[in-house]
Amino acid sequence: MIKKVAVLGSGGWGTAVALAALRCGLDVTVWSAFKEEIDNILAAGENPLLKGIKLPKELKFTSSLDCVKDCDMCVVAVPSFAIDEVCGKLAGVIDSSVIIVSISKGFDKVNCERLSQVIERYLPENPIVVLSGPSHAEEVALAIPTALVSASKDEAAAVMVRECLSTDKLRIYSSQDIIGVELGGAIKNVIALCAGICDGMGLGDNTKAALLTRGLREIARLGVAMGARKDTFTGLSGMGDLIVTCTSMHSRNRRAGILIGKGNSISDTISQVGTVEGYHAAGLVNKLAEKYGVSMPICKSCYKICYENGNPNEEIMKLMSRPNIHEDEGVSWWSVASEEE
Ligand SMILES: NC(=O)c1ccc[n+]([C@@H]2O[C@H](COP(=O)([O-])OP(=O)(O)OC[C@H]3O[C@@H](n4cnc5c(N)ncnc54)[C@H](O)[C@@H]3O)[C@@H](O)[C@H]2O)c1
Incomplete structure (x- = not known):
């Protein structure tokens, strides 16, 4: 049962997903590595990246990573280039039962890994879910109807995330194809x-x-x-x-x-x-x-x-001006080896 959520990254997307989690009745804390970012949000009562959207006081903000110590679900919402550094900070601190939800999009810049692979490198025991799909932070923050996919090799974890974050404003489908879901987004x-x-x-x-x-x-x-x-x-x-x-x-x-x-x-x-x-x-x-x-x-x-x-x-x-070909040249357009395009 998921009750407490830590969202790592207080940018537009982290804050929007934190608001979505709050609407589900969850206890949500947003973390930033940069105290100034947190101070600015708290002083303004809104995230400068989501202008005009007042943040409810129930949504907590912190620059202390202690918020991951007693959470049930940890949402990673930093840009792809920061995933390695942030996951390094989680290793040994976060309990192995905590579901890690990656909502970032991109690749690890050093060895081209998918972001869930980077997370897995640091947290091999934790269930890892990728939550992705057509979603502008500005619209999710305003609870404009949106649909996403929650994907994991661990089907139970994908379903758990689907069930705990779904509302009549956010419809989530589950999937076992974490590779496809992650690559589409990246x-x-x-x-x-x-x-x-x-x-x-x-x-x-x-x-x-x-x-x-x-x-x-x-x-x-x-x-x-x-x-x-x-x-x-x-x-x-x-x-x-x-x-x-x-x-x-x-x-x-x-x-x-x-x-x-x-x-x-x-x-x-x-x-x-x-x-x-x-x-x-x-x-x-x-x-x-x-x-x-x-x-x-x-x-x-x-x-x-x-x-x-x-x-x-x-x-x-x-x-x-490339050579003309059939639209579906090859055995099928999904076939890699036979396509010359
Ligand atoms: N904005 C969207 O609508 C949206 C939607 C879906 C997915 N995404 C993806 O989510 C990720 C975050 O996007 P965003 O729009 O929230 O970005 P953002 O630039 O608004 O915020 C990024 C957050 O990461 C933090 N950060 C940056 N470098 C860091 C570091 N080295 N260590 C720790 N924290 C660091 C920043 O302080 C900030 O809190 C990206 O991968 C993006 O592609 C964004």
Whole structure:
């Protein structure tokens, strides 16, 4: 039975999920490694990243990691680059029965691991659940109807998270495909960056639709090669998350892409927007595509723009002038080895 929840990370998403947990009657404490962040939230009575949303006094905030000592569920909500450091602090402190719920999206920057693999490295005994899907923090915080997927190798843990966080505003489906659910959430940020670039360049709806459709194929192709189930990518954490991220101004990745598409440098863009998971993911997806021998031309173009000073116009020209093929070339579009795209 889950009663006490610790949320690690007091950013927009951590706070939004903390509010969702509070609506379920749970006892919730949000932690930040940065005391100043907590002081600012408490002084303002709101999170500056969720402007205008008053925080109820029942929602507790702390900069002491003691909050994980007696919790039943620990939600990890820091950016991908901080997961390793934060999980290092949990090892030996948190009880092995505590369910760890990863709501971050991205990859470990050193060895391209999925984030749940990083968590597992530090906390091998704990049940680990990935909660993902189409979800802007701003909307979850306002209790706008949202649907997510709770995935774990441990089915009972996935169901437990599903049951304890579901309300009539937040519908959660469970899944055993933690690999697929996690990869959909991590790689769609690369496609969202591309969607923003197209928007910044003033390209059209046709371009965006083509990008999303072919981008999803690339995500699925790599996902299947890494052990995911193909159907997961047509679900909430695949297609669902791709749609929401590529079409909304809430998405930092898309906003960053718009700036790049308008001619801003990568470094200026990142300093204006803040955490851009798609930028980090573009580099790591490029490595994974090479490792698994999977063709990912859109992600490759994104990599070139982000890391090799590639020109967006030229990259789009290259993508559009590739050899013509059947849409479902190969045995099936999920088949990795037979596809030449
Ligand atoms: N914002 C959303 O709508 C949303 C939705 C779904 C998933 N996500 C994912 O959730 C994660 C967090 O996103 P966010 O929007 O809340 O980010 P954010 O930048 O708003 O907040 C990040 C939090 O992590 C903390 N942090 C940063 N570096 C740290 C470190 N080295 N050690 C400890 N804490 C550190 C920050 O202090 C902050 O509290 C990302 O992986 C993002 O992709 C975000």
